Amino acid sequence: MQLVVNIVVLASIYALIACGYVLIYRVSRVLNLAHGELMMLGAYLLLATASLFSGHPAMALAAAALLSLLTGALVYVFLMRKMTGEMVLAAILTTVALGILIRGVAVLIWSAQQQYPAVALGVANPSLSLLGGARISIWSLALVLTNLVVYCGLFLFLNFSRWGMRMRAAGQNPLLAAQRGINLHGVYALAWSLSTLTGALAGILMALDSGLTTSMPVIGLKAFPAALVGGLDSLAGALLGALIVASAEVLLIYYVDPLLSDVVPFLVLIAMLGVRPWGLFGTREELDRV
């Protein structure tokens, strides 16, 4: 039973991170390898706002979320906008360089030691018992629920709101979308800020659950296979991909070798690239477009 809970929690973490990769890739065909670092930055922003609004956890959370929305838009406006139309490798490397920069700056500002935003906010982290003797901490539960809310919200947003439709149109064919009067830069900036927000939510909830160090981006990178297994341009795929990767990881760690933890997602990734590179729900022509 505990295994099932572990799988669900890990899958939620991966899914919440992976939807950021999917959003940006689907809209602008850029792979954002700085996503892990942006996620970590969100968690550190919470640390900063926690000291600012001490005693008001909800306000601190809201402020951190707003700041990360802003960060995403700024990243697009000041950096990624200049990389539109460049080589694939150049765009990927720009995000990598951004990630390196964020990591260095984070260490400079907040030091490399483990931090506990939960303590700074003054919130507890009790664990609940579930059926069958399994336990889950309250913040992990919050993470699972947030994940569900985020996915439902994104589904509604992309399918029924005006800006969501614009985003899908820009992802399908940027040229036609621009000719219909859609502000491409606005749409891309929105995609970046939404993606940073979801990533930051994942980072914040993980940091509240188990503390925060500068090695957090590794988890962000491990969530990437989830996005690819499901198909890089499919949100539903990311959910399923996260479940597959998380189950493989938890089961292999439990039954085979704990050291495998860092490598399992990538083994799944290699297997998937060999069998069906465009992912479970991805569109096939994607491959030739990159």
Place this chain on the structure above:
Amino acid sequence: MFRPAPRASGYFRTDYAQDLALVQTRAERVTVVVVIFLLAGFPFLASPFALDLACQVFLASIGALSLMLLTGYAGQISLGHAGLIAAGAFTTGILAREINAPFWITLPASAVSGMLLGFVFGLPSLRLRGLYLAVSTLALHFVVIYLGGEYETKRGFSTGIIVEPPRLAGFKLSDGRGWYFVLLIAAALSLIVCINLLRSRSGRAWRAVHAREPVAEALGINIAGYKLLAFIISSCMTSVAGCLFAYYRGFVSIEAFDLFLSIQYVAMIIIGGMGSLLGALLGAAFVTLFPYAIEDLLGLLPDVQKLAGDIFAVNYAAFGVVMILFLVLEPLGLVGVWRRMQNYFLLWPFKHRPLAGLRK
């Protein structure tokens, strides 16, 4: 892409030997001789610290040249370069440790393991392109690192493997000056190998594959074969660099080969300038020396004590900034700057190229 500036002021070749010569004009001959003298004289004047830096640059150059071959010329993106260096270093470390193998066994063994691994790294390239290929090499990097870590913990060398200095023809190679010459020769050899590969059949095939695959295939180029060949040759050179690295450091540990190292190598070829061997060398020197330069610059600031503990983070952040600046402002890299300078002097006192002429 720039076309290289004309090397001679006319076409004077009368036989094939002249056409094949690496060094053609008198100016080039003089340059080569001067460079050789400078490089040979350097270790007798430099401090041990400068020698160590030079050795690191040479090691990085081998890796950067091989990555340039793969990414800059054959157009196959790889984010797993550190995995290949790790493979070479670990082959050397394991053989030296387990069966006490001498230098002349570990070096070819590293090369072979690199070739095998290059074959594995290259297999996805037959099916995938661009981003997906980059991701598959990234994944393979993690697999290689995992295997190395597994070996370390299972055998109880969790801090790393110690490698004895190699014995070459009876005497032990342990002082900086000896290493300088060994690494210099290794780097020079790889440069010559790269130059010759690129101006022969394989190099032309790689460039064709890079430019447009269907056209290359229509020209009768075996795409799968040449892609795999690019991966195999590049990995082989990289593993040899890894082997030399293991001996040079005298110590192999999996922590040294993280993703950041792969990124650094890719940064070398980007900062140096894509599609140019000179760029690979410049980039290797730049990226290797960069952290030391930052450290020196920090020394000039007044409140050093505060930053001294975070020197690593400062390096990290500065490296990110420099990479972004190059990608955004100077996509052609250091070679682009160099070519612009050349053009400035070639065209002086004019500023712009004639519409027809020099480039035609």
